[in-house]
Amino acid sequence: MTKWTPRHEAPEPLEGPVVATITGGTILWFVLFLVQLPFYGWFEDHGHLWWVWTPLAGAGLGLIGIWYVRGREAAIRRHAANASERESATSEGEPG
Numbered sequence: 598m599t600k601w602t603p604r605h606e607a608p609e610p611l612e613g614p615v616v617a618t619i620t621g622g623t624i625l626w627f628v629l630f631l632v633q634l635p636f637y638g639w640f641e642d643h644g645h646l647w648w649v650w651t652p653l654a655g656a657g658l659g660l661i662g663i664w665y666v667r668g669r670e671a672a673i674r675r676h677a678a679n680a681s682e683r684e685s686a687t688s689e690g691e692p693g
Contacts, residue, residue: 623659
């Protein structure tokens with residue numbers, strides 16, 4: 598098992614427009630579902646019906662992802678605001 602133990606620290610997570618990225622991906626999945634919907638009969642005849650439902654599942658999971666990342670962003674903002682308040686309260690309490 599030591600063979601699989603990492604020997605270096607993990608890099609910091611990349612931050613960016615996470616909510617916009619997840620929202621865009623969710624919209625893309627839903628559009629793919631809508632584009633394939635008119636060909637439902639062809640997919641059914643050829644045994645590829647799962648191709649129609651996969652984008653819908655992706656859109657549904659994307660909605661859960663949007664909910665999650667919006668909550669994450671709000672928690673990060675709350676943490677930063679609390680840290681800022683604690684820092685300003687500490688600096689105000691010090692004699693100058």
